[in-house]
Amino acid sequence: MKVLRRIKSLPEYECNSKKCNDAKITLEEFDSQPIYFKSVIRPMLAIGHEGELVIWLKNIGILQHSQRCNNLIDNMECQGVMNWMPAKIIDQYQWKCKKCPKKRNIREQSVFQDVKCRFKDIVRILAGWCKGTDVEALTKLLCVKKQAVNAVYNVAASVAHKYIQTNLSRWQLGGPGTIVLIESYPEGFKELNSQEHFQNHIIPLICIAEIKEIPTRFWLQVLDRYNPNVQEQVQNANTVALHIIQEIVLPGSILVTNIDSKICSFDVLQSLKHLYPVIISKDGLKRHDHLNVLLDNFETIWFPALRICNEAQYYSNAHIQNFITNFLWRQKFENESFENLLHQMCYNFI
Numbered sequence: 001m002k003v004l005r006r007i008k009s010l011p012e013y014e015c016n017s018k019k020c021n022d023a024k025i026t027l028e029e030f031d032s033q034p035i036y037f038k039s040v041i042r043p044m045l046a047i048g049h050e051g052e053l054v055i056w057l058k059n060i061g062i063l064q065h066s067q068r069c070n071n072l073i074d075n076m077e078c079q080g081v082m083n084w085m086p087a088k089i090i091d092q093y094q095w096k097c098k099k100c101p102k103k104r105n106i107r108e109q110s111v112f113q114d115v116k117c118r119f120k121d122i123v124r125i126l127a128g129w130c131k132g133t134d135v136e137a138l139t140k141l142l143c144v145k146k147q148a149v150n151a152v153y154n155v156a157a158s159v160a161h162k163y164i165q166t167n168l169s170r171w172q173l174g175g176p177g178t179i180v181l182i183e184s185y186p187e188g189f190k191e192l193n194s195q196e197h198f199q200n201h202i203i204p205l206i207c208i209a210e211i212k213e214i215p216t217r218f219w220l221q222v223l224d225r226y227n228p229n230v231q232e233q234v235q236n237a238n239t240v241a242l243h244i245i246q247e248i249v250l251p252g253s254i255l256v257t258n259i260d261s262k263i264c265s266f267d268v269l270q271s272l273k274h275l276y277p278v279i280i281s282k283d284g285l286k287r288h289d290h291l292n293v294l295l296d297n298f299e300t301i302w303f304p305a306l307r308i309c310n311e312a313q314y315y316s317n318a319h320i321q322n323f324i325t326n327f328l329w330r331q332k333f334e335n336e337s338f339e340n341l342l343h344q345m346c347y348n349f350i
């Protein structure tokens with residue numbers, strides 16, 4: 001993410017320390033942002049206070065509040081009430097059954113069930129995800145295993161993805177009379193994009209931008225790869241893209257697109273005319289004096305989204321959507337990304 005953008009043709013997880021030097025920050029600097037982390041979390045990370053953090057995670061509902069014993073006795077579950085007990089283990093606490101000797105890990109059934117690092121590292125990794133920190137840089141800063149950072153990042157992305165999908169209206173763009181630009185990556189950005197690598201295995205994305213406020217709000221979504229010369233594949237990609245537009249772009253928006261692109265061209269978008277009565281091609285913009293200024297600003301408007309699309313190409317198929325989710329989350333919640341993520345993790349048990 002932040003650190004990686006200039007590392008050409010190296011997969012994201014393989015950047016070496018030399019190239020990551022520009023990202024070096026101290027733990028103290030890292031812990032000072034965002035404010036919520038500094039004021040609420042940092043005091044619980046001080047040496048000797050680790051137990052407080054674990055109790056706090058339980059109290060806010062990130063860890064289970066209570067636990068029943070699942071020990072099998074004569075093929076019957078014990079079901080005894082379990083007590084939260086201090087323990088000389090890495091998590092500081094464990095559940096202990098009142099009726100039998102069974103103990104249970106306090107991470108059980110939480111989203112961190114399969115994560116293998118201390119809770120103080122977990123909360124820092126979550127904060128890192130919310131700041132768009134690169135995995136490699138965070139691994140070095142916290143002296144933890146890369147797998148641990150990746151595991152927590154995956155948890156964060158899946159919680160965020162679930163929230164976005166069930167609250168899609170909060171990410172919707174446009175509205176009556178608002179201009180919304182539609183492009184597909186990479187074909188719509190040929191003139192703006194200087195990056196030529198990835199040509200053989202590029203992942204296409206649909207890119208939607210709302211021209212209303214600054215900073216511009218975007219929606220980006222991965223499309224399946226298609227061969228531009230195979231009509232059926234292009235058609236399928238268009239079907240998916242049109243569906244995404246209907247989900248994200250509010251009716252009455254003024255859509256601006258290209259005449260000659262394969263995906264979401266002026267002609268393809270005509271099938272949504274009942275929702276968006278005004279659809280204009282970029283060439284058509286020239287005839288609208290009050291919109292003409294948009295043409296001069298295309299590069300500036302799209303710059304943040306294009307950067308994300310280019311960076312996304314460094315990720316594996318499995319992780320590209322997580323990367324986009326991270327972008328959408330941070331775009332929405334900005335400096336409050338961390339507390340909003342924690343909030344969504346509460347009572348989100350497996």
Ligand SMILES: [Zn+2]
Pocket residue numbers: 069070071078079080097098099100101102
């Ligand atoms: Zn028991």
